Amino acid sequence: MRNPNDAQNLALVTTPSVDLDAEADLTRCGALKDFWYVACLSTDLTPGKPLARTLFGTNVVLFRDEHGRPVALRDRCLHRNARLSAGAVFHGRIGCPYHGWVYDASGAVVEVPSLGPKQCGEALDARGHASAGLQVRPCDLGKLQRFDTLEQDGLVFIFMGGDAMRARRPAFRVPYWDDPKWTVYFMVTRFPNGVTNLVENFMDVPHTVFVHEGWFRRVASKRVPATVKRSEGSVLVTYKQGEDTVTGLGRIFNPGGEVMVHTDHYFVPNITRVDYMWGERSGFAINSQVTPIGPTDSLVYTAISYRLPYDLPRSLVARALKPLVKWYTTQVILQDVEIMKVQREGLLNGPGGGVFTGTEADLLHSDIESYRRWLREGGHGPGPGDEERDIVFWI
Ligand code: FES
Ligand SMILES: [Fe+2]
Structure with a gap:
């Protein structure tokens, strides 16, 4: 007997959620090339x-x-x-x-x-x-x-889509680059995966309790309500968790136990910005710009910006803590490099890779994929419409 879900299953099997080969090919990536990409650090x-x-x-x-x-x-x-x-x-x-x-x-x-x-x-x-x-x-x-x-905020950008007048957006500004109250440094990491999978990983909360267990968050059976807002080429996720907290280095940033405000923001086509704010005087922002090398190979330029709540001179505290913050962020990034390799191994094993499924926790990922698919297909017309929806997931 024919399963009524066959047609749907067939569609799932034959339509990849992402096409990493086309996305990383200059001749087939459509409008994905019509943006500024980071080519290197200015100091490189x-x-x-x-x-x-x-x-x-x-x-x-x-x-x-x-x-x-x-x-x-x-x-x-x-x-x-x-x-x-x-x-x-x-x-x-x-x-x-x-x-x-x-x-x-x-x-x-x-x-x-x-x-x-x-x-x-x-x-x-x-x-x-x-x-x-x-x-x-x-x-x-x-x-x-x-x-x-173009050179800006310590980065050299390149435009691969012909005349840069065609750029769909200006080059992204590094958060707090010119703000003397904040300390900013860069990390450059080669990741064994494509742009879509990487930006999804950088925006993804459910993986943190598995991949970064104890480093960042612990499995606590917590209900996480959030709002996902898709508009004007960006996906903004605002977490509405009164008592959310991060472990590890988070304690240094939040000695007073302020409520943490956490937002994850994706910007087309290759950028994420994750912000943790504790009150007015303390914050941590992670901005990642992904540059595609090939279908499953990317260079990620991560700008870490932070501000500490202590009254000592900024440069003193920031300088003292920088090696620790750098060591910590490096460990977390290396855990993501490893899991991206594990994902790639599954993805490339035989035909059918790139076919994804998901639940409510993946709404932001399908929004990211809808923008990137629209751009890869040429980015004609207005693109995915603006929408704001509430979701809930558990960590
Ligand atoms: S000078 Fe470049 S290949 Fe001969
Ligand atoms: Fe991660």
């Missing part, structure tokens, strides 16, 4: 040195031009396709490690060592050059693809 880009990065499966070389501005070019020499990032940077130009062709910050070939001092073909005539598909001068050799860049 030292003058005179090239830096290799991969975004959406595309190799990019970054360096600083003669004015110190970040430059991003396709990391593939026009001559015989060697990776330029293995070469050298001098006077704001980059030289290929294979035959020494030199490119300027616009991606144009400005010097070909084998052409000698005249920088012009000498023996072969114009017809000879043309019939063999060769060029007479460096300026005829074409240009490397160049990507727009």
Whole structure:
């Protein structure tokens, strides 16, 4: 006898919730590329040195031009396709490690060592050059693809979607970056999973009692009511738990036992911001920007911003506590790296991966997926509509 749920089951089996392959492919990711992505920390880009990065499966070389501005070019020499990032940077130009062709910050070939001092073909005539598909001068050799860049709040951003005027949003501002009352530092972590799964993990409370047991929260059989608001490309989750608390380092932030206000916020397409506030004077914000390398490989730039409730000079307390806060956040992140690896192993095992199911606790995840699916399919029209709903789950 036919199961009335067959049609539904079939739909679940054949429609992946996420398509990690397409999401991380520059030619198939639709409007997901039309945003600024973090390419590196400002401090990673030292003058005179090239830096290799991969975004959406595309190799990019970054360096600083003669004015110190970040430059991003396709990391593939026009001559015989060697990776330029293995070469050298001098006077704001980059030289290929294979035959020494030199490119300027616009991606144009400005010097070909084998052409000698005249920088012009000498023996072969114009017809000879043309019939063999060769060029007479460096300026005829074409240009490397160049990507727009922007430097802000200690981060270098890159725009992979063509002209940056097309960017759907400005580059994200790091929380409290310019606020002297707050301390901010970055962590860069390579995660073995794709953007959708990572932003879901960073917004996910139910996993904390399993993956971070004792580090962050304990299984306490607590009922957690929350509001999920989907609007204008963001998903805001406000937890309405009078006596919610975090263990571990949380005690240092909240010696007075203030009520903790916890919000999780997702912004299209790749950003999360998690805030814990204890009264007016103490808080902890974790902002993660995920840069896709490939389908199940990402670099996550995490900005940790914190403010402590003590009256001692800020710099003194913040400096004293920074190693501890850094050690703690590193341990928590490494636990997430491990579980993302475990998820990837399940996801990639044979066909059918990427088909997810869920319950009320996963409403925010389906909202994230609906935005990302809409963008991957081109981001046409108004996109998922605004909605606000209450949910309850247990931890
Ligand atoms: S491959 Fe780059 S100069 Fe030859
Ligand atoms: Fe986690």
